[in-house]
Amino acid sequence: MRAQFLHLSGPYRGKTMTSGQRRLRIGTAPDAILRFPQRAHVAKNHAEITFAEAECSFHLTALEGRVFVNGWEVREVILEHNDLLEIGLNGPKLRFRIPAGSTCKPVRQMLRDAHQVRRESGLLAFAHALQRDLLFQSSWQARLVMGVLVVAVAFSAAYMGGTVGTQRTTKRQESFRQQQANSWTVQMTALREQLQKQLEEFRHEQAGHASREELAELRSDLARRAQVVDTLVAGNQALQRVLDEYSRGVCLIHGVFALQKPPDEQNASRQESEEPLLQMEYFGSGFLASAEGHVITNRHVAEPWSNDETAAQLLAQGLTPHFVELTASFPGKEPVPVDPTTIRLSGEGVDIAVMQVHVEGVPVLPLYDGDVRIFRGGHVILLGYPTGLNSVLARAEPDLVADVLARATDTRTLIIELAAKGAIAPVITQGALNEVRQRRLVYDAETTFGGSGGPVFGPDGTVIGVNFAITRGFGGSNFGVPIEFARRLLP
Numbered sequence: 001m002r003a004q005f006l007h008l009s010g011p012y013r014g015k016t017m018t019s020g021q022r023r024l025r026i027g028t029a030p031d032a033i034l035r036f037p038q039r040a041h042v043a044k045n046h047a048e049i050t051f052a053e054a055e056c057s058f059h060l061t062a063l064e065g066r067v068f069v070n071g072w073e074v075r076e077v078i079l080e081h082n083d084l085l086e087i088g089l090n091g092p093k094l095r096f097r098i099p100a101g102s103t104c105k106p107v108r109q110m111l112r113d114a115h116q117v118r119r120e121s122g123l124l125a126f127a128h129a130l131q132r133d134l135l136f137q138s139s140w141q142a143r144l145v146m147g148v149l150v151v152a153v154a155f156s157a158a159y160m161g162g163t164v165g166t167q168r169t170t171k172r173q174e175s176f177r178q179q180q181a182n183s184w185t186v187q188m189t190a191l192r193e194q195l196q197k198q199l200e201e202f203r204h205e206q207a208g209h210a211s212r213e214e215l216a217e218l219r220s221d222l223a224r225r226a227q228v229v230d231t232l233v234a235g236n237q238a239l240q241r242v243l244d245e246y247s248r249g250v251c252l253i254h255g256v257f258a259l260q261k262p263p264d265e266q267n268a269s270r271q272e273s274e275e276p277l278l279q280m281e282y283f284g285s286g287f288l289a290s291a292e293g294h295v296i297t298n299r300h301v302a303e304p305w306s307n308d309e310t311a312a313q314l315l316a317q318g319l320t321p322h323f324v325e326l327t328a329s330f331p332g333k334e335p336v337p338v339d340p341t342t343i344r345l346s347g348e349g350v351d352i353a354v355m356q357v358h359v360e361g362v363p364v365l366p367l368y369d370g371d372v373r374i375f376r377g378g379h380v381i382l383l384g385y386p387t388g389l390n391s392v393l394a395r396a397e398p399d400l401v402a403d404v405l406a407r408a409t410d411t412r413t414l415i416i417e418l419a420a421k422g423a424i425a426p427v428i429t430q431g432a433l434n435e436v437r438q439r440r441l442v443y444d445a446e447t448t449f450g451g452s453g454g455p456v457f458g459p460d461g462t463v464i465g466v467n468f469a470i471t472r473g474f475g476g477s478n479f480g481v482p483i484e485f486a487r488r489l490l491p
Contacts (some may be wrong), residue, residue, distance in 0.1 A: 001020075001021045001051055001053075001056065001058075001099070002014065002019065002071070002099050003019050003020075003021075003024060003049060003051070003096065003097075003098065004017070004018045004019075004020055004096070004098070004099045005017045005018075005019075005094045005095065005096060005097070006086075006094060006095040006097065007092065007093075007094055007432060008092075008093040008094060008095060009083075009092055010087075010091070010092025010093065010094075011036065011037055011091045011092070013092075017098070017107075018099060019033055019034075020280075020379055021033055022050065022053075023048065023049075023050050023051075024048065024049045024050070025045060025047075025048050026042070026046050026048065026049070026062075026087060027042055027043055027044050027046040027047070027065075028042050028043070028044050028046075029044045032045070032427075033239045036087070036092065037160065038117065038246070039134075041088055041090075041091055042065060042087055042088055042091060042092065043063070043064035043065035043088070043212060044064060045060050045061075045063045045064050045066070046063060046064055046065035046087055047058075047060060047061060047063055047065060047067050047087065047090065048061050048063055048222060048394065049061075049079070053318075057078050057288070058078070058079040058096075058098075059076065059077075059078055059079070060074070060076065060077050060078075060079050060085075060476045061075070061076045062074065062075050062076070065087065065088050065091075066088055066089055066349075067085065067086070067087060067088075068085070068086035068089075069083055069084070069085060069086075069281065069301070070083055070084050070157045071084070071307040071308075071309070071311070072469045073440075073479075074306075075440070075442070075477070076471070076477070079096050080096075080155055080289045081096070081097055081098045082095065082096070083095075083096045083412065084096075084098060084309065085177070089349050093112055096404070100163070101347070106452070113358040116370045122243050122297065124395055126354070134200070138169035142311070150484070153321075156325065166301075168298050176306060178283065179261070183281075192357075193449070195309055204292045213268075218291075219401045224472070237461075238459070238460050238461030239295055239379075239381060239457070239459070239461055241297070241461055242381055242383075242457050242461055243428065245363050246259045246363055246365050246366075246383075246455075246461075247331065247361055247383055247425065247426055247428065248330060248331045248332060248386065249287050249288040249330065249362050249363045249364065249365045249452060250285065250286070250287045250330075250331075250365075250385075250426040250455060251285070251286050251328040251329055251330045252283065252285065252328070252385045252388075252392070252415070252424055252426075253283065253284040253286050253297060253301055253327070253328055253329075253453065254281075254282075254283055254286060254326075254327050254329065254335070254388075254411065254415055255278055255281070255282050255283075255284070255301075255304060255323060255325065255326045255327075256279060256280070256281045256282075256323070256324040256325040256326075257304055257305060257321055257323050257324060258278065258279045258280075258304070258321070258322060258323075258324050259278045259279075259281070259314050259315070259319040259320070259321050259358070260320045260321070260322060261319060264373070278310075278311070280308070280311070282289045282301075282304050282384075282387060282390070283388030284297060284298065284300075284301030284450065284452050285297065285301070285383075285384035285385045285426070285450065285451055285452060285453040285454035285461070285467070286301065286328060286355070286357070286363050286453045286454075287365050287453075287454065288330070288362050288363070288365060288457045289354075289364065289365060289367060289486070289490060290364060290490055290491070291364055291489075292491070293351060293356050293357045293358055293359060294354050294355075294356055295328060295338075295354065295355050295356065295357055295491070296352070296353075296354055296466060296486045296489075297353055297354075297355065297452075297453030297466070298351045298352065298353060298452045298466065298467075298468050299345050299346060299350075299351045299352060299353045299451040300313065300351060300452065300468075301353065301452055301453045302343045302345065302353035302354075302355055303343070303345060303353065307349030316465045321442060323340045323342075325412065326337060326338040326340060326414070327412075328355075328357050328359075329415055329419055329424050330359060330362050330363075330424075331422075331424055331425045331426070332422055332424075333359060333361070333362065334416065334419050334420070335412075335415055335416060335419055336357045336358060336359050337357075338355050338356075338357055339355075339356065340355075342355050342356035343355045344487055344489050346488075346489060348485055348488075349439070350439055350481045350485045351466075351468040351469070351481055352468075352481050353489070354486065354489040354490065365455055365463050366461070366462045366463065367462060367463050367483050367486070367487055368458060368462040368464045368483055371462050372436050372441065372458070372465070372482055372483075372484075374438045375433050375436070375458045375459060375464060375467060376433055376434075376436050376458075377432065377434075378432070378433055378434060378458065378459040379430060379431070379433075379456040379459050380430065380431055380432065380433045380443050380445055380456050380457060380458060380459070380464070381428060381429070381430050381456075382428070382429050382430070382431070382443070382445035382447055382451070382452070382454060382455075382456050382457075382467055382478075383426040383427070383428050383454050383455055384426055384427060384448075384451035384452070384453065384454025384455075384467060385426055385427065385451060385454070386427055386447045386450045387450050388450040389414065389415070390452070391427050392418060392423060392424055392425075393418075395419075395423075395425075395427075396418070396423045399422060399423055399465070403421075404417035404421060404423070405413065405419075415479065422429070426454065427447075427448060427451070428450050429446050429448070430444045431443050431444040431445030432444055433458070433464075436482075438482075439481065439482070439485075440479055440480070440481070440482075441444055441456065441464070441465040441479065441480040441482060442477050442478070442479060443456065443477075443478060443480065444477065444478065445477075445478065446478070447467060447470060447478055450467075451467055452467060452468055453466060453468070454466070455467075463483050464480075464482070464483055465481060465482055465483055466480055466481045466483065466486055467479075467480045468480060468481050
């Protein structure tokens with residue numbers, strides 16, 4: 001297997017590097033395979049990528065520097081084709097790729113793997129898995145056979161449609177010139193339609209249209225985890241208080257943001273220029289940290305466009321972001337609006353932010369003030385809203401779910417209906433605190449997207465960290481920011 005890197009920024013921007021090394025060191029050291037000059041702000045032995053032949057995968061490990069994968073800071077992760085790497089904070093950016101034809105497993109194994117995928121996920125997933133293996137992990141002989149088949153099919157199609165194609169050549173050329181003349185508009189319109197389609201699919205999913213089997217599986221899994229947590233807190237008054245009282249201080253954050261097209265005084269009216277080019281919806285978690293209504297969450301929850309690659313491409317075109325809607329929903333309370341002007345972002349390079357709301361009758365969570373290292377090896381409890389509304393709907397009674405879905409017209413009204421029924425409550429998972437670093441806590445309490453910004457409670461029943469990242473494909477290491485960074489943003 002080979003690894004390929006396309007330099008998007010930094011001293012080698014625009015260059016592509018391909019390496020067949022099983023161990024690839026990144027840094028400024030003379031023996032580094034991917035070597036950067038000193039002025040690139042890269043550490044001497046910044047990171048390392050190793051190829052695990054048994055697993056047929058590339059493992060990235062941060063050594064002396066910070067590494068970000070697709071906007072998330074990681075310590076160790078399994079890389080996937082087309083991942084975006086950032087070597088250091090605001091450092092060089094590279095696109096990681098596995099070149100087509102990098103042999104890893106025989107065709108028979110590909111067919112067996114794809115068949116297993118089909119049994120679990122259906123025919124479409126089977127085709128996708130087999131296609132990916134043939135493109136990226138097949139031998140040159142297999143690719144040759146596949147290429148002959150493709151050429152044969154293409155030749156037949158060309159022969160049958162040759163006459164018609166000739167007659168349409170002039171029209172196609174004219175259409176192509178027209179598209180080139182309006183390339184920016186065409187690209188932006190297509191991107192907008194694609195993302196709006198994704199948004200509709202997301203809304204469809206959030207509206208509870210998952211299969212009964214999926215909801216039943218999720219409901220069973222959540223019940224099992226709840227039982228484990230109940231066993232853990234039995235006899236521990238501090239953790240019992242977390243479940244009984246402090247869980248009511250953890251909120252579901254729902255946001256909708258839009259990217260505004262820049263005004264064009266020559267070709268568009270003010271009304272046309274103000275029409276949003278893109279509107280996106282998302283979920284996150286947060287918790288009340290002061291009697292004045294300060295809510296602690298992640299930076300990528302308070303400023304979602306900063307961690308979205310598609311949004312970044314549009315922002316580079318001069319678009320400006322703004323919130324269409326931003327609310328926080330606490331258990332037993334109606335959703336309350338969040339004033340975006342109250343948002344404060346950490347300037348210390350950590351994924352932390354604070355926003356302010358007006359809410360009453362919600363407990364303020366106690367923040368730990370001391371050295372978190374004393375809790376290493378101890379139990380931690382993580383609260384949040386992983387998977388957004390899916391986990392809320394999965395835990396609710398079927399009759400209640402049917403009722404709220406019948407009343408709701410969109411995500412906003414669905415949250416309002418769920419809040420009115422008292423169905424909004426955080427998911428609670430437990431684990432062990434495995435590592436304590438200056439800017440990161442590492443624990444094995446499970447979570448996923450939507451759980452970002454949730455509190456991490458220590459064994460004493462105080463908040464010791466803020467959940468911010470997961471390790472893809474491996475639930476044994478998830479990450480939080482030490483609470484001291486959040487305390488500095490509070491008045």
